[in-house]
Amino acid sequence: MSTAQVPALLRFLTQDAKVPLATAIGKTPELQKANLTSADQIAKADIQVLQDIFKDQKVAKQVLNAGKRFSKKRGAPTDTIAASPEKKRKNVNITTESTPFEIESSLSLPAPSTTDSELQDMIVVTNRAPLVLAFAVCVLKYTMPEQPISSRLSLAQALVSANSRSKAVSLGIENGQSAEEEGWGEGQPVVKVLGREIRVLKRWDYNPREGQPTTSPNPEESISNTDLADDFLGKGDIDDADKMPPLWGVDLEAARSSQNNTDSKKKTGGLPIYTAQSARSYLLRSISNVQKTTSPAKSKSNTAKSQGNEESVGCLLSVIDSVCRSWATNLNKEELDRRAWVWYLKVRPDVQSGVQGWGQKGEVKLSDILALRNDC
Incomplete structure (x- = not known):
């Protein structure tokens, strides 16, 4: 994972997926090992992989859904983008x-x-x-x-x-x-x-x-x-x-x-x-x-x-x-x-x-x- 990717991933986890910062920092190495270093990659991930990483089914679904929303938002017209x-x-x-x-x-x-x-x-x-x-x-x-x-x-x-x-x-x-x-x-x-x-x-x-x-x-x-x-x-x-x-x-x-x-x-x-x-x-x-x-x-x-x-x-x-x-x-x-x-x-x-x-x-x-x- 590049130096630039780490803050971007943390920002996605804490701001889009609403994961506490402490949890986000702790799970970043595991996401890296699973080659899940961006919202787009997370959106395409298997839910079971995320459950194994976050040890919580609810949080895993939360992160997966956030990834899907993020990917969809990137392809949407600018006037439909959510608040920054x-x-x-x-x-x-x-x-x-x-x-x-x-x-x-x-x-x-x-x-x-x-x-x-x-x-x-x-x-x-x-x-x-x-x-x-x-x-x-x-x-x-x-x-x-x-x-x-x-x-x-x-x-x-x-x-x-x-x-x-x-x-x-x-x-x-x-x-x-x-x-x-x-x-x-x-x-x-x-x-x-x-x-x-x-x-x-x-x-x-x-x-x-x-x-x-x-x-x-x-x-x-x-x-x-x-x-x-x-x-x-x-x-x-x-x-x-x-x-x-x-x-x-x-x-x-x-x-x-x-x-x-x-x-x-x-x-x-x-x-x-x-x-x-x-x-x-x-x-x-x-x-x-x-x-x-x-x-x-x-x-x-x-x-x-x-x-x-x-x-x-x-x-x-x-x-x-x-x-x-x-x-x-x-x-x-x-x-x-x-x-x-x-x-x-x-x-x-x-x-x-x-x-x-x-x-x-x-x-x-x-x-x-x-x-x-x-x-x-």
Whole structure:
């Protein structure tokens, strides 16, 4: 099973088949052994095979029927497609009773359902800020592997906001000193993301693995399950004093502007932070229109566009991750972080300069990003 197939299978099991995430992770190795790595393959499976895997007739039928619905839906006209997984996700409330494992699971990012060869012919439409966010989220997986997905999203959003303000100042849209320059981050730890220093808040009391289901006693399944979980939980050890704990990116501008209105921003430890949920939402709504370069653009319903956005993000993150992964063994963390910013500059959308280009969208060819695997 490819790296891209695993998240896609988990997404199908949890969102379409309504299988609990813990069960889905535990059964993924068995589905792989049975060559049932996609919804289409599951739709054609023998019910007895699924019963042997899930050990529950009701759950087996549930998964089989979901596979059939999914396959039928793919062949249906766009105006009959059901609500997108992203819209379904928004209806799931993360409460104060949710465990850290459940929170991190809910923040997992989409994976593409396309093959590697199909990615070569695709284009995404976005502006520069979301592309920076995508590069930051991906490179942090390798430069700060101990950080869970909630921290990676928060740190990436902090970078985007800092860059956006600097750009606004250079264009004359904003003026005056930044909150950082006025000393609002004084005393807070600093980490570097794509070459920029970001003030952070350490989450000493947060263990992203709290609530994680016990892994299977089968050694092979335990290894596979650990690899899957590490993708959004991070590879850190909360009890290792030498490891950086989970982090939040601190929203210094909000700290300054809310000094007389303490309820204007969500606060953690007395400081406003960039929330992972808002960063994820921004990413999903700002990258759209995956299309083959040889196909003319077609009008789509709102539902189809929403589904297209999630597929777009999955494709973009997949190719950026493949670049970071290909270089992670050859570069140290500092150089990989520096190189990632250079890569972004090479593939960012070509828009007008100056104020006219502020927030303007442009095309990004995924083949150009994949070519960075051979970058010198």
